[in-house]
Amino acid sequence: MSVKRQVLSKNEISLRMSKLYELLVTAEDAHDILGYPPTTDFNFVYVKKKTEELSEYDLIKEGNAPYDYRQLYEKIKELYMEFLIKVMSNYADETMRTQIEYINFVLKSGEYVIFEGDIDKVTMPMPSGIASVHTHPGICIFSAPDIETADSLFVKGYVIIAVMNNECISYFLRKGPYTPEDQQELRKLQKKVKKAKTFEELKDGYTSFNSENVVFRTPLFS
Secondary structure, eight states, X not given: OBOOOEEEEEOHHHHHHHHHHXXXXXXXXXXXXXXXXXXXXXXXXXXXXXXXXXXXXXXXXXXXXXXXXXXXXXXXXXXXXXXXXXXXHHHHHHHHHHOEEEEEEXXXXXXXXXXXXXXXXXXXXXXXXXXXXXXXXSOSSOOHHHHHHHHHHHHTTOSEEEEEOXXXXXXXXXXXXXXXXXXXXXXXXXXXXXXXXXXXXXXXXXXXXXXXXXXXXXXXXX
């Protein structure tokens, strides 16, 4: 592992992300058990009838709420974009000046960590968590190794994985359970990115990405 400076902290945004993530995991479990999507008011998860299998879930109530629980993925993404601007922008600026990359994880506890890596890279064991970003000194796009890391983080239950510089943010966002089919699509993209020799080839690889439960967003190809 090659890590130097380390930050461990929490703020209002990361704590809110943690609460929404707990709701999301609860709702995903309920969906799997009941076979239909529950609803949410972003404070609790609501089902038509709370079965015995759901009796241990304190966040589940009987009834109906205004939002499909899958809106929680988007809510977590919105909060993380706010977090990146408020917390990680200075690190992105520093990466542009020094080429030293930084990586952030928002953990399930609501704490967040930031690690300093080396020039053009940061490598370390990946903890379980909700969201992650690392800073890039150049284009804000995922390299082939970055996509491999995103795959491993989605397997761990992450909702959003991003890369950023001081001008833009690109991200993969999970919109449902991460399935073997989603993983296959991500690995196909990784191979295309690895082979790409030009920006157009890179763009073609990303624009052809077609996963049911994972979306890719970047301002570079708009």
